[in-house]
Amino acid sequence: MKGNTTLGQHISLGEVPLWSWLLTLLLLAMLFVLLSASGELLAPLLGQAAGIFNYAHEFAHDGRHLLSVPCH
């Protein structure tokens, strides 16, 4: 069965392993930090500490704009 790609063969939702759900959440969180997090956006949540996200914001700045995510 491993690697077999016959049409129609699929896993049901209950069979999706827990680690892949956790990994999905982790990847989404990383995507958010990469594309959206900034000091201004997170200040209401994190206060002063949110400032460190400004470096991520500025470094990924052009990519954020050109990938169409609201930037600033």
Added chain:
Amino acid sequence: MLASYLRRGIAAGLLAGLLAGLFAFFFGEPTVDGAIQFEEAAAAGQHEEEEEIVSRPIQKVGLFFATGLSGVLVGGLFGMAYSYFGGRLASGSEWIRSLSLAGAIFVGAFLIPFLKYPANPPTVGDPATIGSRTTAYFTMVALSLLVVLGAWYAARRLRELGVAAPARQLAVGLGIAVAVGVLFLVLPAGPDPGEFPAGLLWDFRLSSLGTQLVLWAGIGVVFGLLCERASRREPLGS
């Protein structure tokens, strides 16, 4: 099986992300530079000088970092989505299934949200509203993906129920149109570009559309090729 799809997704995403970065560098960066020049010209009268944390040349390196890493992350998500949905898609080959899934996610995660909230260059949009704009954008992304998922599911159910193709496709098409129309009406309007030059805005948005198109086309193509190669090598399993 899940792990090998994940691996292929990450590889496809990295390559597609770097290609998207290359496209954005040649077609998008000139418009970003143009927007920044416009911003500086507009601010010339005022005393306020914006402090620069990261210089422009470094930001252009950051572009490749952003698109490459985005590619890796969405590629990983694509691989996991494929391991779940791939076997459920009607098309006969992994090549076509990979392209179909990439196309569907492109439409749901990018194209529909882009029509409501098109990409904006630097200077467009009030920084004070970034929170509400970000929330609105990601809400739109999530709901558009749900519309695409719902349309696919409805089409599948109707086919199982034996509804003829014209009636089925019209019903699903109409459903998509109504759902997208409701999203456009209900969610708040995007920012007003104000005095920003319309030609430059159009060029920027077109290059943003192109960047995402290269990303998703790249993921669909490379992932499909990797799957085809794997099934040629080991036709009965790994």
